[in-house]
Amino acid sequence: MATSDRKLYLGPKLRVLRRELGINQTRMAEELGVSPSYLNHLERNQRPLTAQMLLRLANTYDIDVRDFVAGSAEGSASELGEILSDALVRDIGIARDEVLEVAENYPGVSEAIARFYRALSDLRRLPGEAEARGPGTPAPLHAPVDWLRETVARAGNHFAELDAAAEALAGELGEEEPALLQAAIRARLKDRHAIGAQVVRADVLAGTLRHYDMHRRRVLLSERLPASGRLFALAYQLCAQELADAIAGQVARATPPDEDSRRIAGIALTNYAAAALVMPYDRFRQAAEQTRHDLPLLRARFGVSAEQLAHRLTSLGRTGARGVPFFMVKLHRAGIVSKRFDGEAWPFARFGGTCPRWDAGDARDAERVQTRLIETVEGQRFLTFALALPATGAPDARGRAVIAIGCEAKHAARLCHADGIDAEKGEAVGVGPTCALCERRGCPDRALPPVTRALDLHGYERTASPYPFRRV
The missing domain is CATH 1.10.260.40 (lambda repressor-like DNA-binding domains)
Known part of the structure; x- marks a missing residue:
């Protein structure tokens, strides 16, 4: 048959x-x-x-x-x-x-059994892989979020086909001012796809900020969403409709290992396309260079949030028209890293948190950029720029988050927020990769002893560092 x-x-x-x-x-x-x-x-x-x-x-x-x-x-x-x-x-x-x-x-039962079996297979491989890797090397990560992070990192967070398609779509819409662009996207969704958009009371969506009602063909937006969130949500829906084939092709080429990975990749790449629609590559890169990466000004000009802006700045990898190679991290109040893009140069450990001496998490202002000059144990210097993020839109949310981007200090002349800082000879905060891997001696902010050294504790003295360790 x-x-x-x-x-x-x-x-x-x-x-x-x-x-x-x-x-x-x-x-x-x-x-x-x-x-x-x-x-x-x-x-x-x-x-x-x-x-x-x-x-x-x-x-x-x-x-x-x-x-x-x-x-x-x-x-x-x-x-x-x-x-x-x-x-x-x-x-x-x-x-x-x-x-x-x-x-x-x-x-659903079949999928659950498959997930358990994949986890069992991973556990079976660990002893042999650990022996092959040697001591001190972390085990590979297989969770969908970790797979996605590795996939994005391999691509340099730049997907040329999606960028070009979204830029062409933005050209067809023909609007640059954020409010007019939102209106144009609404009209295109309605005229070409018979999809409406409606702002509804927060209690109607019960904790959801955006919902696409397939049955009634309408996008429901929570009243808690700011203007930047509404613009991005509508751009996401339009890209999901018009760039579906390009997104599906990119997902397929990434060869996701399971259904969860496929879905999270589809969502992430649709988000990428939405950002490229709202911040078209050439216009956005030129604006970034002309303003010397003035973060509040770029946010206002393109009508985006600090988080959307930070994501976009890390994605400017087009051949012949590259932007500053930024890394990005989102930190929560407890110091937990919930999002990260390592970029070309990342001063901290690949796994785990950042250094407690890097106080980007202390940023309090959503408009005033907190600038820091930091130096690694190896002597590399980086500039970092942090902004506090507003509340998530959930009334019972207590966590405070910060978005930070950074790059090597050699790019200081292209960054207005670095004005007044001597990137080469100025005083920098010494940081390490993360406490468990850092061998910087005498650090009073150390939270954990280094796994690479033996402790050197004595009852007759107390050092400034809570975990003194031997040199060899």
Whole structure:
């Protein structure tokens, strides 16, 4: 039988879609023009999903048929069968029809088993990998967020195809002033995609800041979102519609290892495209150079938040038109790093937190840039610029976050916030990679002893550093 003639039993996916839409079987059957009993048979895999029904689903609920059909029970059953043939459970002798039944009717269970097995496989590899890596080398990270960070780092946080496509889309919209650009995006969503946009009360969205209602084809924006958030949310929706193929192609080339990684990559790259739409490459880079990277001015000119601006500044890697090679980090009140892009030069450890002597987390002002000149143990100098971020929009949020960007001190002449600082000979704050890896002696701010040295403690004296250690 040809692949195109293969019968599709996608009952669980149909059921999940209906639940996401928040409608019952009777309502969906009415909208699709079928009887409730027929829809019930489809959801229970007692009838295959026909091509005509797939088209009705796509037209009625604005779904991508490729995504809806992808990863159906056939692939899931194959993966599940492979997992259950592992020596650990092979003796149970699970029949193939049982495997098929679980894969077809309980896709969530299949995915959970697959995740457990991937974690088990990683654990099995650790002893051998640790021996091959040698002592002191950190284990590789496999979580979706860590995979995404590695993927973005390999690309230098620059995706040329998406940048070019978003820049062309911005040219078609033809507006530069943020309020006019937002209006143009709203009009394009409405005229070309029949998608409306509406600002609603915070209690309607119950903790969500943006929600796309597939059923009614409208973007709901929380009243808590500032103007920059509303502009970005609408740009995200437009890019999701018009740049879907380019984004999907970029995700595919990244070869995500699992479904969660694929989804997080899709979201991240759509965010990237949205930033490139709001801050088109050439215009934004020229503005950054002309203003000497005046962060508050750039925020006002493009109508973006400090976090959106920082992300965009790290992505200016176009051949022949590169920007300053910034790194970026988002720090929370407890010193936890929630976002990071290492850039070409990152003065801190790749894993874990930053140095406690780098006080970027103390930034209090959302408009006044806190500038610091820091120097590593190896003598490298960096300039960092930090801004406090406003509240997240959640009324019960207590955490305070700071966004900071930085670069090597040799770029000081291109940065207005470094004026008055002697980047080469001025006094700099000595920092380390992170306490556990830092061998800077006598540091009064040390929070942990270095794992590379033995402690040198004596009852007859107390040093300024809480963890004195031996030189050798």
